[in-house]
Amino acid sequence: MTDIDDTHTDLYGPVTDWANDFDHAVPEYNERAHEIWAEFQATECPMARSERYSGLWAPFSHEFVHEIAYDTDHFTSQGVVVNTGRPMIEAPVGPAPPITSDPPFHNIARRLLLPPFAPKVIAEWEPEVRRLCNDLLDRMGDITDGESIVDGATQYAQSIPVNVIARMLGFPTEDEELFRGFVHDVLERINEPVEERMQFMGLLDAYLDEQITDHINNPRDDLTTYLMNVEIDGNKLSHEHVRGSIVLLLIAGIDTTWSAIGSSLWHLGTHPDDLSRLANDPEVMTFALEEFLRAYAPVTMARLVKEDHDFHGCPMKANDWVLLPFPAANRDPAQFERATEFVIDRQVNRHGAFGLGIHRCLGSNLARLELKVAIEEFVARFPSFTVDGDVTWSVGQIRGPRRLPLRVLATS
Amino acid sequence: MRVEVDTDTCQGHNRCFTIAPELFDVDDFGTAVVIGDGSVPVELEDKARLAEANCPEFAIKIIE
Ligand code: HEM
Ligand code: SF4
Numbered sequence: 001m002t003d004i005d006d007t008h009t010d011l012y013g014p015v016t017d018w019a020n021d022f023d024h025a026v027p028e029y030n031e032r033a034h035e036i037w038a039e040f041q042a043t044e045c046p047m048a049r050s051e052r053y054s055g056l057w058a059p060f061s062h063e064f065v066h067e068i069a070y071d072t073d074h075f076t077s078q079g080v081v082v083n084t085g086r087p088m089i090e091a092p093v094g095p096a097p098p099i100t101s102d103p104p105f106h107n108i109a110r111r112l113l114l115p116p117f118a119p120k121v122i123a124e125w126e127p128e129v130r131r132l133c134n135d136l137l138d139r140m141g142d143i144t145d146g147e148s149i150v151d152g153a154t155q156y157a158q159s160i161p162v163n164v165i166a167r168m169l170g171f172p173t174e175d176e177e178l179f180r181g182f183v184h185d186v187l188e189r190i191n192e193p194v195e196e197r198m199q200f201m202g203l204l205d206a207y208l209d210e211q212i213t214d215h216i217n218n219p220r221d222d223l224t225t226y227l228m229n230v231e232i233d234g235n236k237l238s239h240e241h242v243r244g245s246i247v248l249l250l251i252a253g254i255d256t257t258w259s260a261i262g263s264s265l266w267h268l269g270t271h272p273d274d275l276s277r278l279a280n281d282p283e284v285m286t287f288a289l290e291e292f293l294r295a296y297a298p299v300t301m302a303r304l305v306k307e308d309h310d311f312h313g314c315p316m317k318a319n320d321w322v323l324l325p326f327p328a329a330n331r332d333p334a335q336f337e338r339a340t341e342f343v344i345d346r347q348v349n350r351h352g353a354f355g356l357g358i359h360r361c362l363g364s365n366l367a368r369l370e371l372k373v374a375i376e377e378f379v380a381r382f383p384s385f386t387v388d389g390d391v392t393w394s395v396g397q398i399r400g401p402r403r404l405p406l407r408v409l410a411t412s
Numbered sequence: 413m414r415v416e417v418d419t420d421t422c423q424g425h426n427r428c429f430t431i432a433p434e435l436f437d438v439d440d441f442g443t444a445v446v447i448g449d450g451s452v453p454v455e456l457e458d459k460a461r462l463a464e465a466n467c468p469e470f471a472i473k474i475i476e
Contacts, residue, residue: 111441114440114441114442115441117442118438119426119429120438286431290466349466350467350468350470351468354425356423356468356469357469360423364425364426365442
């Protein structure tokens with residue numbers, strides 16, 4: 001991330017024992033994630049534990065992830081981003097509905113947001129996304145094949161979802177940098193003391209209060225106005241619900257999609273055969289898209305344990321965190337053939353990149369559109385490129401490259 | 413051959429609609445519905461099987 005201050009208080013320090021002192025927020029985790037998951041998947045018990053964050057569990061098999069995602073009786077969504085504190089707004093609503101909501105309220109909050117993200121509504125954004133991608137490519141300036149290095153993360157991937165969601169919500173696109181800062185605070189600064197987290201969450205709320213007021217004064221046709229006017233049983237949503245849902249859309253849509261685009265470019269920049277297949281046979285994208293999502297799923301979610309619960313012999317305590325690493329489940333050999341390989345035209349691909357069960361990513365149609373168009377346009381412009389230089393990966397539950405130097409080898 | 417969608421299990425991943433738009437549609441909430449009575453013409457049987465095999469929620473049933 002370009003200009004963000006990364007010096008903050010880390011309460012815990014490095015990990016030496018992944019099975020008993022697990023922490024996904026140390027930089028090594030996302031760098032070595034594929035190895036770490038494979039090690040757990042090869043053992044008897046694919047579950048890590050930790051006293052960090054006042055109690056944390058991390059299952060790595062598809063079977064366990066699937067089971068926990070479906071089990072809303074023992075696990076609550078009240079908190080979905082592991083951090084040092086615990087959420088203060090109780091289920092079933094939670095601070096950012098519907099992602100932090102449990103049944104039965106979850107379905108009520110979710111249904112409000114489904115229509116604006118339905119496949120046919122989202123499909124209309126395609127020309128806009130294509131134009132945006134081409135703008136970003138144009139802005140890279142003069143390219144000399146074999147010499148120019150572009151950053152696939154900072155000059156390309158990171159700007160796409162921010163711009164799209166800002167337009168959907170009717171927020172100033174000039175605030176792009178600000179949004180990225182908010183997302184970074186919420187998702188990456190998770191091992192900081194609660195007081196510091198409260199402070200930056202307060203700034204985000206204040207920014208959104210301003211935007212909501214601006215929508216009251218200048219009504220316009222966008223998602224923010226939609227949320228302010230939509231009703232549940234004849235009642236408008238509370239200010240907190242509107243703001244919480246906007247927080248969710250901002251946070252859920254930005255780092256996630258940016259990471260998916262970045263990881264896919266990283267793959268193509270390190271696997272020239274797959275890149276030339278995609279460049280010469282664009283039809284393969286239908287399958288490649290799902291394989292990018294399977295092999296490089298960016299999103300790990302979390303739950304809190306409701307009450308003390310014995311999970312396959314693991315003594316979980318009330319209020320312990322449980323990670324849901326969908327990306328690890330997607331690479332479990334017990335569920336997928338050739339699980340650790342990237343098979344560009346994989347036909348059978350029941351991946352869970354967008355989650356499993358009732359919280360299935362509401363933005364999945366938009367995310368797929370952005371990922372597909374971003375890769376198509378990049379490859380159409382640069383049919384040959386290679387990763388050249390140091391790649392840095394994000395820390396925390398969303399995994400993707402934050403710096404991705406790509407040497408352009410051919411321009412079309 | 414016929415296809416069926418279990419609407420309680422379907423979470424709207426829309427994989428079926430992408431793979432076989434001839435057989436599946438999605439409603440305004442993103443939930444899948446079969447087109448017509450769900451019967452599958454012979455030339456679409458492979459696509460129906462592919463859709464079944466890609467549904468993350470195991471919500472599609474094939475009846476032969
Ligand atoms: C490649 C990009 C993305 C990935 C991999 C992804 C992944 C996920 C996952 C795994 C969940 C499940 C959460 C859980 O089980 O607790 C989720 C939920 C959600 N996502 Fe995404 N997401 C992406 C992009 C987006 C975008 C672009 C948006 C919207 C602008 C979005 C909005 C949401 C919302 C609102 C939920 C909550 C749904 C609910 O609780 O019912 N996501 N996402
Ligand atoms: S693929 Fe499965 S979950 Fe997705 S819309 Fe079709 S039936 Fe529903």
